[in-house]
Amino acid sequence: MKRNPDSALNVMGKTTYIDDLPESTEMLHAAIVCSPSAHGRYERLDTAAALAYAPGVRVLEASDVPGQNELSTSIPDEPMLSTGEWHFRGEVLALVLAPSRSVARRAAALVKLVGREDLPAVVDPREAYAQGKLIMAPRTQRLGDPEAAYADCDVVVTGRVESAGQEHVYLETQGAVAYPDDAGGVRVVSSTQSPSGVQSIVARILGLPMNKVEIETRRLGGAFGGKEDQASGWAALAALGAYRTGKPVKLYLNRRDDMTSTGKRHPYSSDFKIGLKKDGTILAFEADYYQNAGAATDLSPAIIPRTLFHAANAYHIPNVRATGTMCRTNLVPFTAFRGFGGPQGVFVIECAIEKAARALGVDPVKIQRKNLLSEGDVSHYGMRMDDVRATDTFSRCMDKAKWTELRAGIAAYNAANAATKRGAAAIPICFGISFTKIMLNQGGALVHVYSDGSVSVSTGAVEMGQGVGRKIAVVSSRTLGAPIDSVRVESTRTTTVANTVATAASSGADINAMAAQVACIEIKKRLVALAAKLRGAAPEAVDLRDGYVTVGGVADGELSFAAIVAKAFENRVDLSAHAFYATPGLHYDMKAEFGTPFYYHVYGCAVVTATLDVIRGSYRFDDAIIVHDIAESIDPLVDMGQVEGAFAQGLGWACLEELKFDDAGRLLADTLSTYKLPDAHFMPRMDVEFFTKPNPKVVANSKAVGEPPFIYGLAGYFAVLDALKAARPEGPSFHDLPMTPEKAMLFLTGDLGAAVKGL
Ligand code: LUZ
Numbered sequence: 001m002k003r004n005p006d007s008a009l010n011v012m013g014k015t016t017y018i019d020d021l022p023e024s025t026e027m028l029h030a031a032i033v034c035s036p037s038a039h040g041r042y043e044r045l046d047t048a049a050a051l052a053y054a055p056g057v058r059v060l061e062a063s064d065v066p067g068q069n070e071l072s073t074s075i076p077d078e079p080m081l082s083t084g085e086w087h088f089r090g091e092v093l094a095l096v097l098a099p100s101r102s103v104a105r106r107a108a109a110l111v112k113l114v115g116r117e118d119l120p121a122v123v124d125p126r127e128a129y130a131q132g133k134l135i136m137a138p139r140t141q142r143l144g145d146p147e148a149a150y151a152d153c154d155v156v157v158t159g160r161v162e163s164a165g166q167e168h169v170y171l172e173t174q175g176a177v178a179y180p181d182d183a184g185g186v187r188v189v190s191s192t193q194s195p196s197g198v199q200s201i202v203a204r205i206l207g208l209p210m211n212k213v214e215i216e217t218r219r220l221g222g223a224f225g226g227k228e229d230q231a232s233g234w235a236a237l238a239a240l241g242a243y244r245t246g247k248p249v250k251l252y253l254n255r256r257d258d259m260t261s262t263g264k265r266h267p268y269s270s271d272f273k274i275g276l277k278k279d280g281t282i283l284a285f286e287a288d289y290y291q292n293a294g295a296a297t298d299l300s301p302a303i304i305p306r307t308l309f310h311a312a313n314a315y316h317i318p319n320v321r322a323t324g325t326m327c328r329t330n331l332v333p334f335t336a337f338r339g340f341g342g343p344q345g346v347f348v349i350e351c352a353i354e355k356a357a358r359a360l361g362v363d364p365v366k367i368q369r370k371n372l373l374s375e376g377d378v379s380h381y382g383m384r385m386d387d388v389r390a391t392d393t394f395s396r397c398m399d400k401a402k403w404t405e406l407r408a409g410i411a412a413y414n415a416a417n418a419a420t421k422r423g424a425a426a427i428p429i430c431f432g433i434s435f436t437k438i439m440l441n442q443g444g445a446l447v448h449v450y451s452d453g454s455v456s457v458s459t460g461a462v463e464m465g466q467g468v469g470r471k472i473a474v475v476s477s478r479t480l481g482a483p484i485d486s487v488r489v490e491s492t493r494t495t496t497v498a499n500t501v502a503t504a505a506s507s508g509a510d511i512n513a514m515a516a517q518v519a520c521i522e523i524k525k526r527l528v529a530l531a532a533k534l535r536g537a538a539p540e541a542v543d544l545r546d547g548y549v550t551v552g553g554v555a556d557g558e559l560s561f562a563a564i565v566a567k568a569f570e571n572r573v574d575l576s577a578h579a580f581y582a583t584p585g586l587h588y589d590m591k592a593e594f595g596t597p598f599y600y601h602v603y604g605c606a607v608v609t610a611t612l613d614v615i616r617g618s619y620r621f622d623d624a625i626i627v628h629d630i631a632e633s634i635d636p637l638v639d640m641g642q643v644e645g646a647f648a649q650g651l652g653w654a655c656l657e658e659l660k661f662d663d664a665g666r667l668l669a670d671t672l673s674t675y676k677l678p679d680a681h682f683m684p685r686m687d688v689e690f691f692t693k694p695n696p697k698v699v700a701n702s703k704a705v706g707e708p709p710f711i712y713g714l715a716g717y718f719a720v721l722d723a724l725k726a727a728r729p730e731g732p733s734f735h736d737l738p739m740t741p742e743k744a745m746l747f748l749t750g751d752l753g754a755a756v757k758g759l
C-alpha cells in the first residue's frame with residue numbers, strides 16, 4: 001500500500017494553512033479586544049487612542065453588525081461582540097482592523113472600557129448548580145431500578161470523581177480570511193470542521209442569504225473538536241471586517257489568545273454509586289454528572305447525552321440511572337473535544353469499578369471481564385447491541401499482556417523494591433458511532449471525471465490531518481476502478497457540496513466516503529454501459545478495475561480508465577454525479593431517553609503499565625498494549641496514526657495536561673510553556689494490534705476510528721493509581737484527573753486531601 005501523500009508534505013512542513021495564503025497589499029489584519037475578567041459590565045468602549053494610534057485603524061463593535069449578533073445554534077446566549085456585559089474572561093468586546101497585524105494588536109491594547117464594573121463569578125459547576133444556573137434541564141437515562149437492586153448487592157460503594165478540561169492545542173490556531181465580493185457577498189477561507197456551519201453563522205451575522213456567503217476550507221492543522229462549532233466566530237468577525245471595509249480581512253489568533261478565548265474539553269465533577277455481588281457482577285450503577293459548561297450553551301446539550309450513553313462503558317449493567325446536568329459558569333464556553341463527553345462518562349464507571357474492586361479485595365480486571373457486554377444485551381438507553389466485540393478484544397489484549405504473569409511479576413517487583421513501585425491497569429472501550437443528534441448523520445459528494453480520465457472528488461469532509469481525504473481517495477479509486485494517483489480530493493466548499501455537517505463524531509469517512517462511493521457507482525455504471533456497447537458484451541460481464549475495463553474478468557488493454565472516459569466524452573455521456581448518504585436505522589426518543597442512537601459501536605482494550613518513583617511522585621509509562629476494533633482498514637497507516645495519536649492525547653488528558661483556572665476564572669496555563677503536553681519521551685512502548693473482523697455496515701467494511709482510542713489513555717491514570725496503592729496501601733482511592741506527579745506526591749505524603757475535592 002502506498003503512503004498517504006499528505007504525510008510527506010506534513011513531515012516536511014510543506015503543507016500550507018490559512019496563514020500561508022498569499023496576502024494582498026490592501027489586506028487588513030485583525031486583532032481582538034477581550035474582556036478582562038470572568039464577569040462584568042461596562043458602559044461603553046473608548047476607542048479614541050486606538051484610532052489615533054496609526055492611520056487606517058478601525059474598530060468594530062456590536063453596533064456594526066448588520067444582521068444578528070449571535071453565534072449560538074441553540075439557545076441565543078452567545079453574542080459575537082459583547083453588548084455591555086461579559087460572562088467569561090476572553091470574550092470578544094471589539095474587533096480592531098489595521099494594515100498590519102502588529103499595528104492591529106497594539107491599537108487593540110489601547111481600547112479602554114469606560115464604566116467598568118466587575119460582577120460576581122462562578123467557576124465551579126456544583127456551585128452553579130446550587131445557584132440554579134443551568135443551561136437546560138438535566139437529562140436522565142434509566143434502565144431497571146438501581147434503588148431496589150442495591151438490596152441484592154453484597155457491596156455498595158459511592159464516590160466522587162473529578163476530571164479536568166483539556167486544551168485542544170491544534171497546531172494551527174483559529175483563523176479565517178474573508179474576501180468581499182462585488183455582489184455584496186463574502187467568500188471566507190476558514191479553518192473550520194464545519195464549512196456549512198460557518199456559512200450559516202456568517203450569513204446570519206451579515207444579514208445575507210446563504211447563497212451570498214461562500215466558505216472554503218482547504219485543510220486544517222488539527223482541530224480535535226475545537227473547530228466543530230467554535231471556528232464560526234472568528235470567520236464571522238473576519239467577514240464582518242470585509243463587509244464593513246470592502247477589503248480582505250485576515251483574523252488569526254496567536255496561541256495565548258486562542259488558549260484564553262476558545263472552548264476546551266468540559267471539566268466534570270461527578271458522583272457515583274455502584275452495587276455488586278461478591279462474585280463481581282455489577283447489579284446497579286448510578287451517576288450524577290455535573291458538567292462545567294462555561295458561559296454559553298455551545299455544544300453542551302449535545303455532549304451531555306454522549307456522557308450518558310457511555311455511562312456503562314463496555315459493560316452490561318441491568319439497573320442504571322445516569323443524570324447529566326449542564327452547569328453555567330463564568331469560564332470560556334466549553335466545547336467538542338475528541339470523545340465529546342464520552343471519555344468523561346467512561347472515567348466515572350471505571351473509577352467506580354476500581355473502588356469496588358478495593359472493597360471486594362479483587363483485581364479490577366476481574367470485575368471488568370465479568371461484566372463485559374454480550375451479543376443481544378440491551379443498553380440502558382434501549383439499544384440492542386449486535387456484533388459485540390467486547391470479550392474478543394478484551395481477551396486478546398489480556399492474552400497479549402499475559403495478565404496473570406504481569407500481575408505476579410508486578411507483585412514480586414513491588415515486594416522487592418521500596419523506592420519504586422510498578423502498576424498496571426486495563427480499560428475496555430465501547431464507543432457509539434453516529435452523531436447523537438440524528439439530523440447530523442448525513443453527507444453529500446460531487447464527483448467529476450475530466451475528459452483525460454483524472455477524477456475530482458468533493459465531499460463535506462474536512463481534512464484536518466486525520467487522513468479522511470486519503471480514505472475518500474482510496475474508496476473512490478477502488479469504486480471507479482481508476483488509478484489512485486488519478487484521484488484528487490478537493491478542498492471543502494459550500495458551493496460544491498451544500499448543507500453538510502461538521503466533520504466530527506469520528507464519522508467523517510463513514511459518511512463522506514460513503515457518499516463519494518455512491519456518486520462513483522453512478523458514474524461507473526455509465527462507463528460500464530458504454531464499454532459493454534463498444535465491445536458488444538453484456539453489461540454484467542463488464543467491469544472497471546485497477547485502471548482498466550475488464551470483459552469477462554479479463555483486462556481490455558485498449559480500454560484503460562482514461563480511454564473509456566475519453567470515449568464517454570465523445571459519446572456525450574455525463575461524467576459527473578452528485579450523491580447523498582444518510583445513516584440508516586437511527587431513531588431516538590429524547591423524552592423517554594430510549595432508542596437506537598448509534599449505527600454501531602467500536603470496541604477495544606488497552607493495558608498500560610507504569611513505574612512510580614515513590615520519593616518524587618514522578619512516574620513513567622512502560623508499555624501500552626492495545627487491541628483495537630478497526631474492522632477492515634481503508635488505510636492501515638492512517639488508522640495506526642489515529643489510534644496512536646488518540647491514545648497519546650488521552651494519556652495527556654488523564655495524566656499530564658493540567659487545565660488550571662484560578663478562583664477568579666483566570667486560566668493559569670494559557671501558553672505552551674505552562675501547559676504541558678505529551679511528547680515522545682512521555683509515551684510508553686506501544687504495541688497496537690488491529691482486530692480486523694469486517695463491518696459490513698460501513699463503506700469498505702471499515703469502522704470509524706478518530707475518537708474511540710482516546711479513551712485508552714485512561715488506563716494510564718489507573719496504572720499510576722495501582723502503583724500508588726502498592727506504595728501506600730492505606731491511602732484512599734482518589735479519582736481526580738489528571739494524575740499529575742504533583743498529585744501523586746501528595747498522595748504518597750498523605751497530603752492529598754487539601755488538593756482533591758471530595759476525598
Ligand atoms: N458532535 C456532535 C460530535 O454534534 N454530535 C456528536 O454526537 C458528536 N460526537 C462526537 C464528536 N462530535
Ligand code: MOS
Pocket residue numbers: 193224225226228336337338339340503504505506707
Ligand atoms: Mo468532534 S469532538 O469534532 O468529533
